[in-house]
Amino acid sequence: MSTPTLRIQVDNAHYVRAIGRESQIVVGPVSFDIKGGEFLSIIGPASCGKTSLLKMIAGILQVTGGEIRISGAKLNPPCRDFGLVPHEPALLPWRTCMQNILLHAEMRGADMDLSRNRARRLLAWFGLSRFEERKPHELPPGAAQAISICRALVHEPSLLLMDEPLRSLNPLQLEQMLDGFQRLWAESGTTAMLCTCNMHEAVLLSDRIAVMSPRPGRILEILSIDLPRPRRLDKTMTPQIADYCSRIRTVFRAQGILP
Amino acid sequence: MAESEEQSFARKSPGRVTVRPGNAAIAVTVLLLACELVVRGLEIRPAVFPSPSRVLLEILREAPRLTQHAWVTACESLEGLLLALLAGIPIASLAAVSIRTRRITDPVLGILRKLPVIAFAPLMVIWLGFGIPPAAAVSFLVCLLPIVAGLQAGFNSVPAGIVEILQVMGASPSRVFLKVNLPACLPFAARTLRLSVPLAFGGATAAEFVGSDTGLGYLMLYASSNANTTRLFAALTVLILMTLCAYFIIFFIERAWISWPAEPLPWSDFEQQAYSNESSRDQRL
Numbered sequence: 152m153s154t155p156t157l158r159i160q161v162d163n164a165h166y167v168r169a170i171g172r173e174s175q176i177v178v179g180p181v182s183f184d185i186k187g188g189e190f191l192s193i194i195g196p197a198s199c200g201k202t203s204l205l206k207m208i209a210g211i212l213q214v215t216g217g218e219i220r221i222s223g224a225k226l227n228p229p230c231r232d233f234g235l236v237p238h239e240p241a242l243l244p245w246r247t248c249m250q251n252i253l254l255h256a257e258m259r260g261a262d263m264d265l266s267r268n269r270a271r272r273l274l275a276w277f278g279l280s281r282f283e284e285r286k287p288h289e290l291p292p293g294a295a296q297a298i299s300i301c302r303a304l305v306h307e308p309s310l311l312l313m314d315e316p317l318r319s320l321n322p323l324q325l326e327q328m329l330d331g332f333q334r335l336w337a338e339s340g341t342t343a344m345l346c347t348c349n350m351h352e353a354v355l356l357s358d359r360i361a362v363m364s365p366r367p368g369r370i371l372e373i374l375s376i377d378l379p380r381p382r383r384l385d386k387t388m389t390p391q392i393a394d395y396c397s398r399i400r401t402v403f404r405a406q407g408i409l410p
Numbered sequence: 411m412a413e414s415e416e417q418s419f420a421r422k423s424p425g426r427v428t429v430r431p432g433n434a435a436i437a438v439t440v441l442l443l444a445c446e447l448v449v450r451g452l453e454i455r456p457a458v459f460p461s462p463s464r465v466l467l468e469i470l471r472e473a474p475r476l477t478q479h480a481w482v483t484a485c486e487s488l489e490g491l492l493l494a495l496l497a498g499i500p501i502a503s504l505a506a507v508s509i510r511t512r513r514i515t516d517p518v519l520g521i522l523r524k525l526p527v528i529a530f531a532p533l534m535v536i537w538l539g540f541g542i543p544p545a546a547a548v549s550f551l552v553c554l555l556p557i558v559a560g561l562q563a564g565f566n567s568v569p570a571g572i573v574e575i576l577q578v579m580g581a582s583p584s585r586v587f588l589k590v591n592l593p594a595c596l597p598f599a600a601r602t603l604r605l606s607v608p609l610a611f612g613g614a615t616a617a618e619f620v621g622s623d624t625g626l627g628y629l630m631l632y633a634s635s636n637a638n639t640t641r642l643f644a645a646l647t648v649l650i651l652m653t654l655c656a657y658f659i660i661f662f663i664e665r666a667w668i669s670w671p672a673e674p675l676p677w678s679d680f681e682q683q684a685y686s687n688e689s690s691r692d693q694r695l
Contacts, residue, residue, distance in 0.1 A: 244671065245670045286669065302575075303575075
């Protein structure tokens with residue numbers, strides 16, 4: 152299941168993008184690490200380089216300088232057993248939900264029956280079992296993102312990378328998903344990294360939160376969240392969550408991002 | 411109950427209208443009847459505007475000849491269409507895969523699009539001879555552009571983020587093309603093919619006007635020079651019916667096979683499309 156030995160070390164990594172003749176620093180240099188089984192969130196203003204950082208760790212973008220090591224080994228090609236959840240659901244419209252979830256098994260030639268059973272479990276978990284044989288355009292709003300999360304989790308990835316997966320949900324759906332997702336994550340024990348712009352989301356889900364500056368994105372502060380799980384936005388916990396949020400706000404205020 | 415609830419989630423796909431063949435049949439019948447009444451009531455001479463019943467009689471009387479010529483025109487048009495598809499698939503798929511190919515193909519196709527292609531028909535007659543080959547060539551030239559544009563748009567109509575997901579899964583570029591770009595193109599291919607049918611038939615007929623001794627175009631030209639309006643109408647009717655037939659055959663195949671919504675076809679200008687796609691591509695990379 153989980154791989155507690157997995158450890159992501161990001162060491163002075165930066166990413167420079169060439170736009171015409173000019174080159175622009177998108178990220179970094181940044182240094183941090185993600186421990187096995189940990190949930191790390193990256194929070195920062197829009198276009199601060201969160202997505203680029205995530206893609207660097209996924210191996211889709213090559214680091215311009217510095218190094219990213221996965222369990223000590225240098226990361227080069229895309230790591231095949233990671234799970235990726237992009238900010239749009241990115242489901243293939245001609246495939247049923249089940250076929251969409253099984254994409255990874257199909258690509259890697261994994262055991263289809265085993266994957267199908269896991270997929271069924273995940274679908275049941277999100278309460279979407281009846282949509283198994285439906286196409287994405289037949290799904291209720293918000294469910295497509297759940298399918299996308301199922302697709303990233305079905306092969307029990309050693310690292311789950313999420314790029315603002317919940318940003319298109321309405322507030323009520325968001326709260327449902329936050330609650331459900333916490334339990335799912337606790338059950339799977341996967342190491343996870345989440346990019347987000349939502350402080351509540353970050354505080355509810357994460358063990359640690361890295362706060363990023365505007366472009367070129369650097370890590371300003373890493374906060375540890377010491378709250379018992381499961382975390383909910385209820386009476387007892389809301390003040391503590393608000394407290395963490397205000398700490399994040401203080402960092403942003405110092406940067407002039409928030410008034 | 412649960413079933414209907416799930417059904418209600420299915421959003422109506424864009425650009426798809428429920429087809430009611432009954433309504434269309436009624437509309438056409440009413441129009442033809444009105445036409446018949448007006449022509450008879452005003453006593454318009456057949457040489458100017460023959461009544462629909464007269465045209466129908468002419469079609470029945472001349473059926474063997476019309477069929478023979480219609481067969482020729484159909485063959486020419488479909489040959490042209492098929493050739494355009496065969497040429498269009500590699501061009502469009504290359505352009506979808508490599509941005510370098512696109513930098514060459516897009517301007518060429520953009521220029522070609524602004525040319526009155528049918529005007530090349532006399533040249534085709536000189537180069538390819540009399541009869542079927544020039545007609546097929548003109549129908550090919552007329553169809554090539556919309557087909558390439560449609561296929562190209564189809565290959566590129568990939569949900570944002572899926573390519574990266576597949577990369578993380580370790581899929582090679584050719585695998586991505588096979589699993590994502592190719593199926594994404596299917597609805598576009600069907601639609602472009604369907605919308606190219608009238609172009610193909612029009613192109614073939616125009617070439618027959620220029621240099622041919624068979625085909626409906628030749629028959630129409632001949633009837634026109636003899637002032638035989640009724641026969642002209644008969645040939646025209648057969649041509650229209652044939653075009654509609656081919657169109658609806660593709661339409662029904664499309665409806666049976668493609669059950670997911672796709673973006674509408676962009677029949678926009680080639681250069682504009684190129685620019686917008688290039689910028690979105692860079693972001694993706």
